Amino acid sequence: MDSGGTTRPGGRAARVREAVRQATIAELGEKGFDGLTVEGVAARAGVHKTTVYRRWGGVEGLAADALDLAGGEPWPVPDTGSIQGDLRALTRLVVAGFADPELGPVSTAFIAAAMRNAPTARALRAFFAGRHEQSAVLVTRAVERGELPAGTDPAEVVRIAVAPLYYRLFVSGEPVDGAIADRAADAALAAARAGILRASRAPDDPA
Structure with a gap:
């Protein structure tokens, strides 16, 4: 193209x-x-x-x-001073974006297009990769503050936090609100604190 x-x-x-x-x-x-x-x-x-x-x-x-x-536009990454506050603000931002009468239909249309043609699917993957990279600073800060274990995969924490929202919006059709956004953020935080979301290591790397 x-x-x-x-x-x-x-x-x-x-x-x-x-x-x-x-x-x-x-x-x-x-x-x-x-x-x-x-x-x-x-x-x-x-x-x-x-x-x-x-x-x-x-x-x-x-x-x-x-x-x-x-994808090149700046993403307003939250900075509340705590990882729980940051993740909750992030998930609420996603919910608010789809609820917005102007932005929501555009975002929905992009996802619908990606499901039906390869060029938009590739662009959508790149878009989300960029958003995850920008949002990863939330987790990096939390690791530095001692709120999360060292080695936590920043992008994976973000993915796990927002995934339930997209499932409800585009698969199950269930309602999404602030309480659901907070629950998704808290579930991702619990997994990260438990060490489940550590970055993958190569097979020959030391534990």
């Missing part, structure tokens, strides 16, 4: 890419992935549809590129 040419940053290609990205996000928020069309994105972005087809190929490329760029 050609994501906008090789002209200098800030040039026309970069402006077109940003306009198309914003148009894609807006269209996803309003219409979902099923309603996303090249024509709709092109009209909203103010570019010709042949430009979109040439650079992004189709709706799959549009969704993947918008998600790829979204």
Whole structure:
């Protein structure tokens, strides 16, 4: 997928890419992935549809590129002074994001797209990897404060904390609220404190 040419940053290609990205996000928020069309994105972005087809190929490329760029945006990592407070704030942030009337439909559309096409699935994996890496500082700080065992896998703690929320949102359809978010955070914290979420070692590494 050609994501906008090789002209200098800030040039026309970069402006077109940003306009198309914003148009894609807006269209996803309003219409979902099923309603996303090249024509709709092109009209909203103010570019010709042949430009979109040439650079992004189709709706799959549009969704993947918008998600790829979204992954570079800063993530408001909590810093409450304790690992329990940080994890609870993180899980509540996830719940609030999906409940947001503007952000929620976009996030849901990205996940729906990832379930149906490989380019968006790859972009979604990269997006989550980036979010987990940014959030890992919560666990690193906790280890340094002595709240968690040395060797705790930071990204795995984050995954375990947010996984029940995504299960409820996209698999079981059960309700998700602040209490559920806190429970998920506390369960991940209990596992981390018990030493279950230590980073994996190679077979020949010393224990």
